[in-house]
Amino acid sequence: MSAPRTAPLRRTLAAVAAGLLVLVLAACGARIDTQLTVDTTGAGTRVMTLTLDENQDSVLGGTAAVDASVQRHKPAEVDYSGLTVGPAGEWVATFTVSFADPEEYRAKMIALLAASDQTWSEENAFVVEQSRFVQGARIEERFDSDDLLRWMFDGLLVDGVVDPSNENDMHELGTTTVTYDGVAYDAGSPISFSRVQDRGFDAVELATSWQDEGYSRVVTYRLDDKAVYKSAQDVFDGFFAEVEEAGAAVEQDTSQVGVTWTVTLTAETPTDLVEVTNAVLLSEETAFDVRSEPAEDDPATSRISVLDYAECAAICSPDAPAVVETLTVPAEYALVGGTGVQQEDGVRFPMSSGDEPQTFHAVHRFRSVRTELSLGLTGAVTWTGRFVADAQTAETVGDGFETLLAPSGEDARLAVDTGDDGVTYTVTVEGDDADDFSAAFATWGEPSAPALVVTPLPGANLFRVHEQLVADLAVRETVAAHLPADDVEHTVSLPFGRTFDAGTAAPEGVVADGRSLTATGPTALVSAGVSGTSLVGLVAWAALAVVVLGTLGFLLLLRRQIAEAVGRRREAKAHAAAQGVPDAPVGPVVAAPAGPVAGAPQAVAPSVPAPVGAATVAAPPVSAPPVSAPPVARAGDEADLL
Structure with a gap:
């Protein structure tokens, strides 16, 4: 049951011993001086010099033992010059950390603190600005050189080079200076240094609208203090004149406490939008990428990934927040896991400016x-x-x-x-x-x-x-x-x-x-x-209809035949009347003989005297009507036929 407590106890005792070691070295005259040198590009060195003036006999093994222990435990991030003896007999050890930019400085400080069982605080800051609107450096640290060299003291203790029984409550830090752009400044320990001429924008916002015809983006620059604008008006006016020359529309508003500029950009493709945005932010880090593919569970729904990132380090104040971005998309687009605001031209969503794309779903509908x-x-x-x-x-x-x-x-x-x-x-x-x-x-x-x-x-x-x-x-x-x-x-x-x-x-x-x-x-x-x-x-109604229609058809056909017979009789009667034949009694119809009837009187044509001188022509004989002429229909014929 005691095993789990052994390691923490050992670490606690080691930390106490290391602290005592620092006090021993300090009591014996050990002093650490720090010189941080930075140029306008952010490159530089941090030189930490440890000097032991007296009581050197408390160090077991002399300079050779110290040098061997330091070489054995030294992290790769720091260069060690070796232990030398000064003109007054003092021991001097120099530790140097070189860096090309603030990012490398930060990485090496984190590594040295970790080697000394120290943690890095996000409150630390190392910023070097050399832009059109901001020039200078700002350094804020929550550690000192003692913390960076704690690994050395731990090594001396482990190697038995120093006897921790020589404890004392005195602790002396040497001088700490920061040299920026060739000028040295007292910085204190931990370092707190700021030499910045800040005329950068206090905020930049990007409002992007994505429609079928392409992209538009409104960039808003905000300067909270109008006095800053007046102190460097030529700088600001020159910057926005260059923006206008690049083809963007610029509007300035000085009616409020500060000054606001809005720049409107248009682009047909995401690549074009990145190019024009970089130009107005003096940046090379803008990203805007749109990728579309069918949703896995719905072939008529598009899954759109949008990567939207922008930064304004070259024109913004070091204290300015990250660029605020919004994206307005067509109404059928919805942000996965997010809620948008309905606009006249679509739905506006906040965008998280970062390396991770945000996903939209577009449900395409039938008309x-x-x-x-x-x-x-x-x-x-x-x-x-x-x-x-x-x-x-x-x-x-x-x-x-x-x-x-x-x-x-x-x-x-x-x-x-x-x-x-x-x-x-x-x-x-x-x-x-x-x-x-x-x-x-x-x-x-x-x-x-x-x-x-x-x-x-x-x-x-x-x-x-x-x-x-x-x-x-x-x-x-x-x-x-x-x-x-x-x-x-x-x-x-x-x-x-x-x-x-x-x-x-x-x-x-x-x-x-x-x-x-x-x-x-x-x-x-x-x-x-x-x-x-x-x-x-x-079907029954259809059959009945067939019977009814058949009966009606038969009656209509019969009526037609009757009408035709009546018509024939009327024609015969008319013909007989034209020949002067009296109506015969209605009776059976008897066919007339083909020629004249014997014994019947013959009609004789009257003799007409011919004109004088004309040829005499005999008139054609007129035949007498047959004895039995066909009867002519009279009223009541239809009834007889029926």
Whole structure:
């Protein structure tokens, strides 16, 4: 049970001993002087010089032992000059840390502190500015050179070079100076140094709008103190003159306490946007990248990754916050795990300026949807859905809509028709009856419930239909997500001889008119009562109609024959009258002989004297009418014929 406490106890004793060692060295005259030198690029050195003036005999083994121990435990981040003896007999050891920029300095300080069991604080700061608006250096440290050299004291203790029994409560730090741009300053220990001429912007904001035609970006620069602007007006005016020369529109507002500038940028591609943004921020770090691919679970939904990063180190104050960025996207885009603000031209989302892209989902919708459920006399059912997409939307999703609407079986089929202003996707589902149709529709639509249920109601018989119709035509969830918000219409059509019962249509808003029922909106669940004639009844009515029509046809034909006979008699009567033959009594019609009758008087043509000088021509003989002339029809002939 005591084992777990051994390591912490050992570390505690080692820390106490190391602290005593520092006091021993200090009591013996050990002093650490620090010289931090930095140029305007941020490169420099940190030189820590340890000097032991007296009581050197308390160090076991002399300079050789100290030198060997230091060489043995020295971290790679520090250079050691070796232990030398000065003109007054003092021992001198020099430790140097070289760095090319503040980032390297920070990394080496972290490593040296870790070697000494010390931790790095994020309150430490080492900033060197040499920009158009900010020049100088600012260094704030929460450690000193004692902390950076603690590894050396631990090594001397472990190697037995120093006896920790020579403890004393005195501790002396040497001088600490910072030399910046060739000028030396007393900095104190820990170092606190600031020599900055700060005229940088207090904040920069980027508002990017992404629409189909490209990108626009408004960059806002804020300077809180108008006096800063006046003190270097030529610097600020020169900067924004260069921005305007690059093609950007610049507006300045001095009506408030500070000064604000807005710069409007436009670009067709993300690459172009990065280029113009870098130009107005004097940066090379701007990033804007857009990548789109179909969502894993929905081929008609785009998954868009947007990387948006900008920094303003070259123009902002060192105390300025990170660049604030927002992105306005089309209305159909939604930030995964985020909430946007509805704008007139889309939805605005805050962007986290960093190396990780943010993900949007864009649900592409159909322009209009029309469905029709047609019921046949024999019970057959056909459902037709017409989904129309704009040409641009169809191009964006590629074959996504086809994949989305494609049937999973052979009971439904899909046809695609491309027109000038859009693409129409037509889905057709058929069944021999309600049950067969429901099974077929389940392979394309929503399989959780029957698509069509027809229930007989009281009053129905062999010849009459009276039933309740319920149609649940909900499409599968992935398709429903792409329906338009305001242009969806569902229609149910009945066969000839049947109508929807007035006042039975549901839900509210469903309109039933004769053989047609219409519902608008995304809902596809409708119901209504149906009345009319059954197929058997229609067949019976059809047979009766055939008999009636046949009888009427026969009577009409007979009447026509009678009319034709009457017509012939009238013609004969008219002919007889023209020949001067008196009406004969109505009787049987007897055919007249072909020639004159013997003994009958013959008609003689009258003799007409010829004019003088003219040739005498005999007139043709006139035949007498036959004895038995054909009778002429008179009133009552039709009755006789009947």
